[in-house]
Amino acid sequence: MGGRVDLDGNQIKPITICMIGAGGFIGSHLCEKLMSETPHKVLAVDVYNDKIKHLLEPATLAWADRIQFHRINIKNDSRLEGLIKMADLTINLAAICTPADYNTRPLDTIYSNFIDALPVVKYCSENGKRLIHFSTCEVYGKTIGAFLPKDSPLRQDPAYYVLKEDESPCIFGPIEKQRWSYACAKQLIERLIYAEGAENGLEFTIVRPFNWIGPRMDFIPGIDGPSEGVPRVLACFSNNLLRREPLKLVDGGESQRTFIYIKDAIEAVLLMIENPARANGHTFNVGNPNNEVTVRQLAEMMTQVYSKVSGESSIETPTIDVSSKEFYGEGYDDSDKRIPDMTIINKQLGWNPKTSLWDLLESTLTYQHRTYAEAIKQAMSKTAAN
Ligand SMILES: NC(=O)c1ccc[n+]([C@@H]2O[C@H](COP(=O)([O-])OP(=O)(O)OC[C@H]3O[C@@H](n4cnc5c(N)ncnc54)[C@H](O)[C@@H]3O)[C@@H](O)[C@H]2O)c1
Ligand SMILES: O=c1ccn([C@@H]2O[C@H](COP(=O)(O)OP(=O)(O)O[C@H]3OC[C@@H](O)[C@H](O)[C@H]3O)[C@@H](O)[C@H]2O)c(=O)[nH]1
Numbered sequence: 001m002g003g004r005v006d007l008d009g010n011q012i013k014p015i016t017i018c019m020i021g022a023g024g025f026i027g028s029h030l031c032e033k034l035m036s037e038t039p040h041k042v043l044a045v046d047v048y049n050d051k052i053k054h055l056l057e058p059a060t061l062a063w064a065d066r067i068q069f070h071r072i073n074i075k076n077d078s079r080l081e082g083l084i085k086m087a088d089l090t091i092n093l094a095a096i097c098t099p100a101d102y103n104t105r106p107l108d109t110i111y112s113n114f115i116d117a118l119p120v121v122k123y124c125s126e127n128g129k130r131l132i133h134f135s136t137c138e139v140y141g142k143t144i145g146a147f148l149p150k151d152s153p154l155r156q157d158p159a160y161y162v163l164k165e166d167e168s169p170c171i172f173g174p175i176e177k178q179r180w181s182y183a184c185a186k187q188l189i190e191r192l193i194y195a196e197g198a199e200n201g202l203e204f205t206i207v208r209p210f211n212w213i214g215p216r217m218d219f220i221p222g223i224d225g226p227s228e229g230v231p232r233v234l235a236c237f238s239n240n241l242l243r244r245e246p247l248k249l250v251d252g253g254e255s256q257r258t259f260i261y262i263k264d265a266i267e268a269v270l271l272m273i274e275n276p277a278r279a280n281g282h283t284f285n286v287g288n289p290n291n292e293v294t295v296r297q298l299a300e301m302m303t304q305v306y307s308k309v310s311g312e313s314s315i316e317t318p319t320i321d322v323s324s325k326e327f328y329g330e331g332y333d334d335s336d337k338r339i340p341d342m343t344i345i346n347k348q349l350g351w352n353p354k355t356s357l358w359d360l361l362e363s364t365l366t367y368q369h370r371t372y373a374e375a376i377k378q379a380m381s382k383t384a385a386n
Contacts, residue, residue, distance in 0.1 A: 080120070100229075
């Protein structure tokens with residue numbers, strides 16, 4: 001670890017990072033990377049720590065003196081400012097960020113993504129601390145192309161769908177489509193952070209993740225999360241595959257997404273952490289434009305990959321269609337297509353994603369099978385016995 005240098009050839013000095021939401025999917029991978037490959041210290045803040053337990057115990061771990069867990073709900077805990085003051089950099093990951101919540105718990109969603117983030121921004125600004133804030137690709141909303149006639153040739157023109165940090169508009173649906181409560185709250189906190197930078201000199205970086213996926217994402221309903229819970233698509237489809245039930249395609253599975261392997265994305269975050277002069281004042285798309293699929297194609301690929309890694313044949317009817325109203329309830333809406341432009345992150349940090357969709361699904365579904373297959377079998381035989 002000694003002699004590590006940044007992109008400009010300068011020695012990297014160890015820093016202390018206050019990581020809020022460190023116990024979540026992205027936080028757990030970021031903590032792992034920081035512990036295994038850097039000398040930095042982490043003050044890990046979250047209400048849960050199950051996903052980072054392996055980094056906190058036993059006390060004999062090589063990095064034991066570099067990571068500390070603080071069980072804090074940032075909504076109402078006065079210890080937060082002290083931790084931000086102790087750190088050189090704050091990374092805010094805390095949020096409600098599963099689409100099933102946006103239209104069913106819009107108040108919690110808006111409070112979590114805007115109101116609860118306000119003190120974090122304020123403490124960083126007042127104490128002259130650097131902030132890396134996690135926003136989302138959802139701030140772009142729908143593409144301009146989505147409003148063109150279905151047969152318009154302009155739909156093929158990247159100018160109408162590639163999402164650029166410094167050019168693309170943010171296009172949300174009407175207020176009664178509460179799906180956009182999340183995107184809108186994230187957009188406003190981005191604008192506030194930007195304004196703190198412009199008016200009060202806050203040193204900030206905004207990250208817009210484009211569907212990062214991998215091990216430890218969300219939960220498997222009825223195993224390590226509520227049976228009626230609806231996680232993001234990777235965990236929904238994993239759950240269906242593990243239970244040998246059809247994968248549900250919302251509104252025909254026509255929406256398009258680009259998926260990036262969590263480990264590629266974490267490389268980008270580490271570059272931001274260690275190259276402040278290149279990252280400050282910027283908003284970065286972090287995604288993999290080469291991994292675009294429709295949700296239907298994702299379902300088909302996951303079915304094939306799962307069959308390979310589990311050794312089980314796939315079921316006769318691998319997918320079924322379901323309406324968004326049935327699946328998510330009233331007020332759901334969707335982003336049609338999400339291709340990140342990579343110019344800015346490439347220029348500032350020289351970063352590019354590496355892992356193909358097939359490869360990232362193979363390693364992720366191998367993890368899902370190893371972690372959950374036995375527990376699902378037991379849970380299902382218990383239900384059958386009752
Ligand atoms: N995973 C993605 O592809 C993706 C895409 C776009 C944006 N993001 C953003 O990245 C961030 C992290 O996402 P993730 O996928 O790791 O989600 P996650 O739900 O796994 O992690 C969020 C963590 O924040 C914690 N948290 C929430 N509210 C808190 C509070 N009041 N006090 C303390 N801790 C709290 C949760 O307990 C959880 O561990 C979020 O801001 C999300 O909006 C993620
Ligand atoms: O079982 C399912 C689950 C989901 N889907 C569809 O799959 C697509 C992807 O769904 P996800 O649950 O991963 O969530 P989305 O990509 O819509 O939003 C995500 O984007 C970026 C982040 O800010 C959040 O993590 C989340 O809002 C959507 O079109 C959804 O309707 C299904 O067809 N079936």
